[in-house]
Amino acid sequence: METSSRRSFLKKAGMGAAAGLSLGALCRAEKIGEKEEPFLSARPITGKVIDAHCHIDPESIKRCIETMDNNLIHYGINIGMTGDESFYPFMTAAKPYQNRIGTMYAFDWSLMKNDPDFFSKAPDMLTRAVEAGAIGLKSFKDLGLMARDRDDALVHIDDPRLFPIWERAGALNIIVAFHTTDPKAFFEPWNPQNERWKELELHPGWSFADRSKYPPRDAVLQQRNNVIRRFPRIKFHCCHVANNPEDIKTVSKWMDELPNLYADIAARLGELGRHSAKDGQAFFTRHQDRILFGTDRMFFTGGDIQGAGPLKRFTKEEDHWFYQVHWRYLQSHDKQFEHPVPIQGDWKIDAIGLDKKILEKIYWKNAYQLFRLDRFGVA
Numbered sequence: 001m002e003t004s005s006r007r008s009f010l011k012k013a014g015m016g017a018a019a020g021l022s023l024g025a026l027c028r029a030e031k032i033g034e035k036e037e038p039f040l041s042a043r044p045i046t047g048k049v050i051d052a053h054c055h056i057d058p059e060s061i062k063r064c065i066e067t068m069d070n071n072l073i074h075y076g077i078n079i080g081m082t083g084d085e086s087f088y089p090f091m092t093a094a095k096p097y098q099n100r101i102g103t104m105y106a107f108d109w110s111l112m113k114n115d116p117d118f119f120s121k122a123p124d125m126l127t128r129a130v131e132a133g134a135i136g137l138k139s140f141k142d143l144g145l146m147a148r149d150r151d152d153a154l155v156h157i158d159d160p161r162l163f164p165i166w167e168r169a170g171a172l173n174i175i176v177a178f179h180t181t182d183p184k185a186f187f188e189p190w191n192p193q194n195e196r197w198k199e200l201e202l203h204p205g206w207s208f209a210d211r212s213k214y215p216p217r218d219a220v221l222q223q224r225n226n227v228i229r230r231f232p233r234i235k236f237h238c239c240h241v242a243n244n245p246e247d248i249k250t251v252s253k254w255m256d257e258l259p260n261l262y263a264d265i266a267a268r269l270g271e272l273g274r275h276s277a278k279d280g281q282a283f284f285t286r287h288q289d290r291i292l293f294g295t296d297r298m299f300f301t302g303g304d305i306q307g308a309g310p311l312k313r314f315t316k317e318e319d320h321w322f323y324q325v326h327w328r329y330l331q332s333h334d335k336q337f338e339h340p341v342p343i344q345g346d347w348k349i350d351a352i353g354l355d356k357k358i359l360e361k362i363y364w365k366n367a368y369q370l371f372r373l374d375r376f377g378v379a
């Protein structure tokens, strides 16, 4: 098919998609020809989506909403403003957008070392943040990997000194989100043979290969799971496919064992799509009630990020492409196409073609219920 006629087909098919034409048909049509076209006609078949994992600073809220509007993201969760000094100004700036943006509070874990009263004060700090509108508590990856106490000892995620914080989150009826460790490759030697070398070369600080400085990845993931097991009434939102997208069979076992473990897929389509379509489908189908759509799109004053990679300002088309690869992975049956965060690795991914019923949960219902978004008039 000539490029122009392919485009006109896509245009028609795009309109057809709303009337029930399958996205798979669209994707197949698009792949005819040598070069992959940007995926300009795909849309989430459920019409609207919650992005349960993005990052926004106070000056970038308007740009974020605009990008969301252009890509059928109806609600975005700003996953963690760290420390009172960044959380409260953001809440003030985001007040007019309560039905579009929710925000999690994140502790500045360096206070464990720098504030002698941190452990006794922390639960009340969380209460105050929730009173100011926090919809969850986020723990960034420094907990477990780097954050130390007054004695300069690494604080484990399942340290009992932190239990009152998790208990307070439970009493406040908010979820706890964990970003724990990082991709497997970041724990392997920092050299050009590393499969994530492009990313590590750009961010040498993301390498946790030095065992004299950093604990092993599996041990830290287990500490997180210990907390989830110990507090069964609290719901835990585990970012990036519970930070183990390389091994979805293990994540699946964790989710079987821990019914309060939820997982977002932010910035991990590259890993998810490396599994066979069959394994990917099995994972999403089995855990369809506890998987959350997310992108890790970051909106910052100094430049934006799509999942990972250098800071830049993305054009409308680049953003369109980024979100569309997500729809393509979840909705089509395409094979071997580029994943949305190319810096994460040179391989291609296979889509998993989920049913509309499952997509409705992943795009909308799961996050809506988990964060009780009816409170904010989100509809």
Ligand SMILES: [Zn+2]
Binding pocket: 053, 054, 055, 079, 266, 296
């Ligand atoms: Zn993130």
